[in-house]
Amino acid sequence: MTPTPDTAPRTAPGAPPGRRRPGRRTAGGAAVAALLLAGVPAGLAAGADAGGPKTATGPKGQKLTASVTTALDPAGQKVRMTGEGYGLTSGIYVALCKDNGDNRTPSPCLGGADMSGGSKTSQWIVPPGDPYEGDLALAFGPGGSFDVELDITAKGDGLDCAEVACALVTRADHRAAGDRTQDVRIPVAFAARQPGEPGGEGVDVPAGTVAYKAAADFTSAGKPLDLLLHPDSKKLYVGADNLPDTADVDERGLHVLNPQDGTSESWISQAPGSTGALRASAAARIAGPLPGDGVVYTYPLRGVGSAKAGDKEAAGVWLAGSTITDIAPGTAPGTVLVAQGAKLSEVERATGAATRTLTLPGGTRFAVDPGRGVVWYGDFTAGKLHRVDLAAFAVTGTFDLPGGPGLAGFVEADPATGAVWVGVDRSVLVFDAAGKLVKTLVGGDLARAAAFDRATGRAFVVRQDGGDLSDPADDNNGTLTVYDTTDFSVAARELSLPGNHSQAGAASLGVEPGGATVFVASPAEGKVTKLVRQVSPLVTRAPADLTAKDGEEVTLTARAEAVPEPAVRWQVSADGGQTWKDVEGATGTALAFTARAAQDGHRYRAEFRNDVGATRTAAATLTVTAATGGGETDGGTGEPSTGGNSNGGDSTSATGGTSGSEGGTESAGGSSTGGSADSGPTGTTGGAGATVGGASGDGSGTAATSGGGSLAATGTTVMSATLAALALIGGGVLVHRRARRRAEGAL
Numbered sequence: 001m002t003p004t005p006d007t008a009p010r011t012a013p014g015a016p017p018g019r020r021r022p023g024r025r026t027a028g029g030a031a032v033a034a035l036l037l038a039g040v041p042a043g044l045a046a047g048a049d050a051g052g053p054k055t056a057t058g059p060k061g062q063k064l065t066a067s068v069t070t071a072l073d074p075a076g077q078k079v080r081m082t083g084e085g086y087g088l089t090s091g092i093y094v095a096l097c098k099d100n101g102d103n104r105t106p107s108p109c110l111g112g113a114d115m116s117g118g119s120k121t122s123q124w125i126v127p128p129g130d131p132y133e134g135d136l137a138l139a140f141g142p143g144g145s146f147d148v149e150l151d152i153t154a155k156g157d158g159l160d161c162a163e164v165a166c167a168l169v170t171r172a173d174h175r176a177a178g179d180r181t182q183d184v185r186i187p188v189a190f191a192a193r194q195p196g197e198p199g200g201e202g203v204d205v206p207a208g209t210v211a212y213k214a215a216a217d218f219t220s221a222g223k224p225l226d227l228l229l230h231p232d233s234k235k236l237y238v239g240a241d242n243l244p245d246t247a248d249v250d251e252r253g254l255h256v257l258n259p260q261d262g263t264s265e266s267w268i269s270q271a272p273g274s275t276g277a278l279r280a281s282a283a284a285r286i287a288g289p290l291p292g293d294g295v296v297y298t299y300p301l302r303g304v305g306s307a308k309a310g311d312k313e314a315a316g317v318w319l320a321g322s323t324i325t326d327i328a329p330g331t332a333p334g335t336v337l338v339a340q341g342a343k344l345s346e347v348e349r350a351t352g353a354a355t356r357t358l359t360l361p362g363g364t365r366f367a368v369d370p371g372r373g374v375v376w377y378g379d380f381t382a383g384k385l386h387r388v389d390l391a392a393f394a395v396t397g398t399f400d401l402p403g404g405p406g407l408a409g410f411v412e413a414d415p416a417t418g419a420v421w422v423g424v425d426r427s428v429l430v431f432d433a434a435g436k437l438v439k440t441l442v443g444g445d446l447a448r449a450a451a452f453d454r455a456t457g458r459a460f461v462v463r464q465d466g467g468d469l470s471d472p473a474d475d476n477n478g479t480l481t482v483y484d485t486t487d488f489s490v491a492a493r494e495l496s497l498p499g500n501h502s503q504a505g506a507a508s509l510g511v512e513p514g515g516a517t518v519f520v521a522s523p524a525e526g527k528v529t530k531l532v533r534q535v536s537p538l539v540t541r542a543p544a545d546l547t548a549k550d551g552e553e554v555t556l557t558a559r560a561e562a563v564p565e566p567a568v569r570w571q572v573s574a575d576g577g578q579t580w581k582d583v584e585g586a587t588g589t590a591l592a593f594t595a596r597a598a599q600d601g602h603r604y605r606a607e608f609r610n611d612v613g614a615t616r617t618a619a620a621t622l623t624v625t626a627a628t629g630g631g632e633t634d635g636g637t638g639e640p641s642t643g644g645n646s647n648g649g650d651s652t653s654a655t656g657g658t659s660g661s662e663g664g665t666e667s668a669g670g671s672s673t674g675g676s677a678d679s680g681p682t683g684t685t686g687g688a689g690a691t692v693g694g695a696s697g698d699g700s701g702t703a704a705t706s707g708g709g710s711l712a713a714t715g716t717t718v719m720s721a722t723l724a725a726l727a728l729i730g731g732g733v734l735v736h737r738r739a740r741r742r743a744e745g746a747l
Helices: 027-038 707-714 718-730
Strands: 054-057 063-066 077-084 092-098 122-126 146-152 166-172 184-188 210-218 223-229 236-241 253-257 264-268 270-272 278-280 285-289 295-299 303-307 315-318 326-329 335-340 343-348 354-359 365-369 374-379 384-389 394-400 408-413 420-424 427-431 437-442 446-453 458-464 477-484 495-498 508-511 517-522 527-541 546-549 553-557 559-563 567-573 590-594 603-609 614-616 620-625
Touching (some): 054 184, 063 184, 092 146, 122 146, 210 477, 223 285, 270 315, 295 326, 335 365, 420 446, 427 446, 446 508, 458 508, 527 614, 546 553
Parallel strands (some): 223 508, 365 408, 408 446, 546 620
Antiparallel strands (some): 054 063, 063 077, 092 122, 166 184, 236 253, 270 278, 285 295, 303 315, 365 374, 408 420, 427 437, 446 458, 458 477, 477 495, 508 517, 527 559, 553 590, 567 603, 603 614
């Protein structure tokens, strides 16, 4: 790994570049610079970059600085990364990664964990003397410092910064992957998310980011094993086993809950056993809904039952053969498809008789795609996926599950696309309708359940932690990830599910049509968590640039859509957007105030914020012109002033050489009936000042036309003004002006 040719040479690997010696700036030099900048045409930036450098501080006082952080080029951007204060005992990676928040590993990262030394998308920094120092990694400089350059893009290596929040980060290298003390994050935004673009600028997450939030935990249904939100009655059906923690009650059975608050509306605990006698039975798997209300489900070991809210017991039959391992609606009314290990049967619910039977090479779980007449049968032990034609009831294809045998998770068919999603260990394998593997989605936990929302084209995947506290990779927390089913991109911010692990059974989930509400079961905790969808603000109207006369009332308007409704605050910048501060009391969608000349060039923006994140509008620029005729302008007091003070109020002067005094016939918009300016002999080359509005200070209506005052009054060129300023410096004139300003309207 070598420095990029166009970067400054380093004195030592990773050492900061030399700094220029600070120089003294004279007041006269500043005056010339100000005059030169005044001549830059409006709308032309004096300098441009992608947002300027930003610095973040790490948990151990580390300082990380990125040269650019906003308006990054999605196709490719060079970013200089410098750091200091890093410990010299462990290595770090410097990279662009998905920002998963505090105390969560920044991952995935562009370029992955580069250990080859050949990538510029990430950099590896190690302590001096580390075995990898040299071609593979750079060494820290003095004080744990480094100076590297990254070549980053918005998308690559499983990362898409247009869809998820990203940050330039440092993180511990692969030898200490669990060490979060090296995590330092600087959020970034690519050009597609910048001010002026539809949607606004996402501050901490991209505008319009979807996230899910836990709204309630339902704990009245024992140990939940399966869920179904009934499409007609809207009731939440929970198949449950007994929860050992509640020794005083046996919660086995089918529970019916109100999905709004989780209150129990019904509990069917009894179902016919092998002799036909009723007995307490768990509800293991829910096959599907009955018309109007109720569900069909399986109960141990070979029972197929049905019940609805209000029933005292379930109707059911006991099948012959081995234990039922999966169940789904059949092809004809009153039938179900049942898996008993490798045997697939279609069974009449009323009698338990099998109308069709097929023995497969192996498998236990399956998914039905009724629209395409296909069953997908998962054989996790052999690492195979079998396709069964429902009309012929025969195997028509067998496909490999990459990685060979693995821990069984799920088999689910997407009704919209015909794709089949298979959870194996920590991966979700997506096959198209023809059986071709098109995507592998790898996560940090075990893939245990999936559901689809046809209305939004989203797939919801629950991953469970292994729950083995002796394994450093386990933290007892599961996750909910939402994917777009067309391009498999992450469609919502990943949600941590604390305590959801697989030691007590697999998770399950139910999704409300439209995806606004999701229910996730955690058997280990004996609860069903209700999640509600939230969306960060998406700007629908940004404030527009305004031009107003001094003293004119103006209104800026902004709007945004979000769930929940966002709060809004207005901010103002008086330095071209370099710094911003809140406008006191401005918390509505409209900002109204009286424009004053002192606000000319000020920029205004609205920031909308809710629980998901904050979004800012593009900034609007206020241009304030002089009021017509006499009277005060530029926020002044209306009194004539000395020294050509453009802001009104008092001024003082010092004279030298032959330039004349600062008195004379100048005016800064004072009254046309006023007398002369402050006393002093009239000079011919002095700072007569500009006439901004009204007549000259002596009431004659004649503005001075000599010296610095001619710049505004007559349109003298910037170069002439510059030469005049140089003449003032050469003559030894130093003018100090103190302006008294009057604060009116917005900041």
